[in-house]
Amino acid sequence: MDTSQVTQETEAGVQVVERLEARLGRLHAKLRLGIEADHEAQVFGQGINYFHFENLPFTHVLVQTCLKLTGLYKRGCRNAARPILRENYIRSKTLPKAFDGFSILHLSDLHIEMSAAAMSHVRGILPQIDYDICVLTGDYRAQTWGPYHAALAGTAVLCAAIKKPIFGVLGNHDTIRMLPDLEAMGIRMLMNESTAIERGDYRIQIAGIDDAHFYRADNIEKAASGISPGDFSILLSHTPEIYQQAAHAEFDLLLSGHTHGGQICLPGGTPITLDSVLPRRLGAGAWKYHGLTGYTSVGAGTSIAPVRFNCPPEITVHHLNSSANE
Numbered sequence: 001m002d003t004s005q006v007t008q009e010t011e012a013g014v015q016v017v018e019r020l021e022a023r024l025g026r027l028h029a030k031l032r033l034g035i036e037a038d039h040e041a042q043v044f045g046q047g048i049n050y051f052h053f054e055n056l057p058f059t060h061v062l063v064q065t066c067l068k069l070t071g072l073y074k075r076g077c078r079n080a081a082r083p084i085l086r087e088n089y090i091r092s093k094t095l096p097k098a099f100d101g102f103s104i105l106h107l108s109d110l111h112i113e114m115s116a117a118a119m120s121h122v123r124g125i126l127p128q129i130d131y132d133i134c135v136l137t138g139d140y141r142a143q144t145w146g147p148y149h150a151a152l153a154g155t156a157v158l159c160a161a162i163k164k165p166i167f168g169v170l171g172n173h174d175t176i177r178m179l180p181d182l183e184a185m186g187i188r189m190l191m192n193e194s195t196a197i198e199r200g201d202y203r204i205q206i207a208g209i210d211d212a213h214f215y216r217a218d219n220i221e222k223a224a225s226g227i228s229p230g231d232f233s234i235l236l237s238h239t240p241e242i243y244q245q246a247a248h249a250e251f252d253l254l255l256s257g258h259t260h261g262g263q264i265c266l267p268g269g270t271p272i273t274l275d276s277v278l279p280r281r282l283g284a285g286a287w288k289y290h291g292l293t294g295y296t297s298v299g300a301g302t303s304i305a306p307v308r309f310n311c312p313p314e315i316t317v318h319h320l321n322s323s324a325n326e
Helices: 003-024 026-039 059-070 073-080 116-128 149-159 176-184 220-224 240-248
Strands: 084-092 103-107 133-137 166-169 187-189 193-199 202-208 233-236 253-256 285-289 292-296 314-322
Touching: 003 026, 003 176, 026 176, 059 073, 073 116, 084 285, 084 292, 116 149, 133 253, 149 176, 166 202, 166 233, 176 187, 193 220, 202 220, 220 233, 220 240, 240 253, 240 285, 240 292
Parallel strands: 084 314, 103 133, 133 166, 166 187, 202 233, 233 253, 253 292
Antiparallel strands: 103 314, 193 202, 285 292
């Protein structure tokens, strides 16, 4: 690498930091960048769970080699290439009547560079789907460290096919340095923040938190601080592992991903691992915890290896229905 290229990359890095400080404030940007510098690619001891299999060197090569030797690799790739469309219906007494029938397109765990065939399939079915907003619950990048420009380029192609508005959060595979470019694509990234969606005199609130699984940069209290008691509120989190905090913060709906539903499951859909600290019933699909309704997407992409077994990839449309005055 010549001197001019090094200089250009250094200047680009400085510009990203300046943009992050302008967007998040100097302290938030400095803290998140510092956490990444200290813990990126750490295998033991960081985050909610102790061991991070996806951060191990050569893990991807090892898993793919084993699958090829057993003759299952190609079948797993075919399974991973065609995400299915799921529909989920949510009833709430808190939801204003003006939002009855409001629909949310939910995409998670894209892992763009590893999931080209799946993303092509998603782009093909998006025009057939009717929805009011789209939410992205993190993990745009395939790797957990290193270059991220290929992930941004792939995400930009996908976002061009998605109807706005789009709201998003970061996952444990994503660096904070991706934030300015993601927002330049038209994604309203919610970094421990909330915003209102209005219909006439009525509104619902949508909040999002920074990665809680690995970087532990989440702040639910800050995200909920602008939400008035009684407002129907949705929390976006990459991981469902914060379900207890979300319930006690009185969110109505938690949309998340991260688990991949196991990605490689036993017959019947039983996951070998969810890479998460939570009850298994919360690891995929719809669930409830106290007054909180939740949905954990199994994701549209794949991680570690571009395969799936007994756990098809998905995109989801959530239909909100008001049950007030029934």
